[in-house]
Amino acid sequence: MAEVSANRQVSSSGFLLTMATEVPSPDPGQFVMVGLPEPGAFFLRRPFSVFDFQARRKRLSVYYSVAGPGTEVLSRVRPGEKLSLLGPLGRGFPESPRRLHVMVGGGRGGAPLAFLSRRARKGKRVLFLVGARTEEHVLPLERIRASKIFVATEDGSLGMRGTVLDLLENVVSSPDFDWAEAALYGCGPSALLRKLHAMAVKRRVPCFVSLEARMGCGLGACQGCAVRKSSGGFFLVCKEGPVVDSLSVDWQSYSEVR
C-alpha cells in the first residue's frame, strides 16, 4: 500500500498523484498499476506511466487525465488515503546513442517523456514537443528538462496552433535539424504514434513509442494486454513493453483497437 501525499489538479484535464512508497527506482517509460479506492466498485487496477520519482523522499508521481469512471474516482482521492501500488513494471525507454533526442508527447502522453527528459545524459540535446487541446490542458512544463520545449494547442491558446505533428513538421524543417543525429521518442494517441513511426521509417531514424492496452495482471501472466506485432503474433505490453521500437508494431491493428 502507498500513502497518497498529494493528488492535485494541475491542468484542466490533468492530475498529479504523488504517493509515498518503497518501490525500487523506476526507469523512464516504466509504469505502475494503481488500485482504485472503493475496492467494491472497481475491479482492475489502472496502469499509469511514472511521471516522477524522488529516491530520497521515496515519492512516486503519475500524471493522469480523467478518461472514465475509474480515473474519475481516482481524482477524488485525498492525501492520507492509501492505494495499492504495483511496480515499477515493464520495459522503459532505451537510450539511443544518437545525440539529438526528439520527444513527442500528445496530451497526457507527455508524462513518461517528461520523466525521460529529466534523466537524459549530459551531452544529449533534447527537443521536447508538447501537444494539447488548449493552454489549460498542457502538462506542467516546468517538469521537462530540454534544450528547447515547443508547444502546440488546437486553438492556438499557447504556442503554435495545430497538432503536435504539425509542430514536429515545423521543427524538423528547420535548416539546422540534423536527421543523422536524431532519435524519436513518442507517447500519446495511436494516430500520433502511427504517424511518428511513418516519419521515422521515411527518415531512417530510430523511434521508440510507449503503447497502451487494457491490462489485467501487469505481470505477463494473463495474456490480456496483447498488441499485434508487425512480424505476426502478439507481444504483451506489460512485459515486452510498454516502450517498444515502433518497427515492431502492427500499426493498422493498433490504431483499430483504440
Place this chain on the structure above:
Amino acid sequence: MTVHLGSLRLRNPLMLASGVAGYGHELGDVIDLGRVGAVVTKTLTLKPRQGNAPPRLAEVPSGLLNSIGLANVGSRAFISEHLDRLRNLDTRIIVSVGGFTVAEYAKLVLELEEVGGFDAYEVNISCPNVKAGGVNFGSTPGKAAGVVRALRSKTGRPLIVKLTPNVTDIPSVAVACESEGADALTVGNTFRAMAVDLDSRRPVLGATGGGLSGPAIKAMCMAKVWEVVSSVRTPVIACGGICSAGDALEYIVVGAAAFQVGSACFRDFRAPESILEGITEFCRRKGVRSVAELRGTLELPRT
C-alpha cells in the same frame, strides 16, 4: 486446513485458478506460493496458440470480461521452459489441459506423462470441439465423458474436470464425468457475456463475446455448485467470484471441498493470503476445528 481431492492432498483448500497465474512462476514476486494449496496453470494446448484479437479485457460492473482465446506457449515450450521452474515451487502444481479434438487432449497428456514433475491435471472442457462444429466439449454429457474416458486410461494422476456453467443441465455433465473416473470437478469456468461501446457502437472485446468472471458471477456460480454437489459424490472445487473469506466459506457450506481464486488476484494480489487468514479467523471465532467440518452444512428449510 488440509484437503483431499481423490489422492491429491493440498495444505489448504485455496487454489489459484487457471489463467490468472500464468505458468506459476510469473506471480512469484507478488504472491507467496508457499501459502496457497495449489496453482493451476494457464490452459495448455498441444500447439502454441496466439489468442484472440485485442482488446481482450474489459471491466464491467463487479466483474471482468475476457476473451484471451487460450493464448499459450504449447506443450513443447511448456515442457522445456516452464516445467522446471514449476517443479521448484513450494505448492501443488495442477496443469490445465485443453484441446480441440479428443485425440489432441490425449496426445497432450501423454507428452506430459512422459516428463512428469507436477501433481494433477485440470481438464478444461470449455474448448470448442472442432470436429463437432465448435460446440464446447463441456456442453453435453456425451462429449465431456469422451474426453474424460480418453484421459483416464492414460494417467494415474488425479484428473480434475472443469465444467462450463453455460449449460442448462450441469448435473448431467457432472454425472458423466464422475462415471468416467474424474477425481474432482471444478465449477466452473466463466459465463458467456458481452459488452458494447456506445460511442463507436462496437463490441468492447476484439472477439465480440467473452467470459465473465468476478463478483458478478458468484451468485450464479453458487447455484451451479449447489446443483452439482446435489447430484454427485465427487469432490467439487468452487470457482467463481471469490474475493473474500466469506465468499469461499459460503461455497464450502454449500458443499465445495476446495475453491479457486481467479480475478480477485488482479484487484489485489494479497487476496489469497487475506482469504486464508479470514477463514482461520472465522473458524476460531465459531469454534470450528477444520474447514472440512463446515463442508455441506447448508441448512435447508424443512417445508
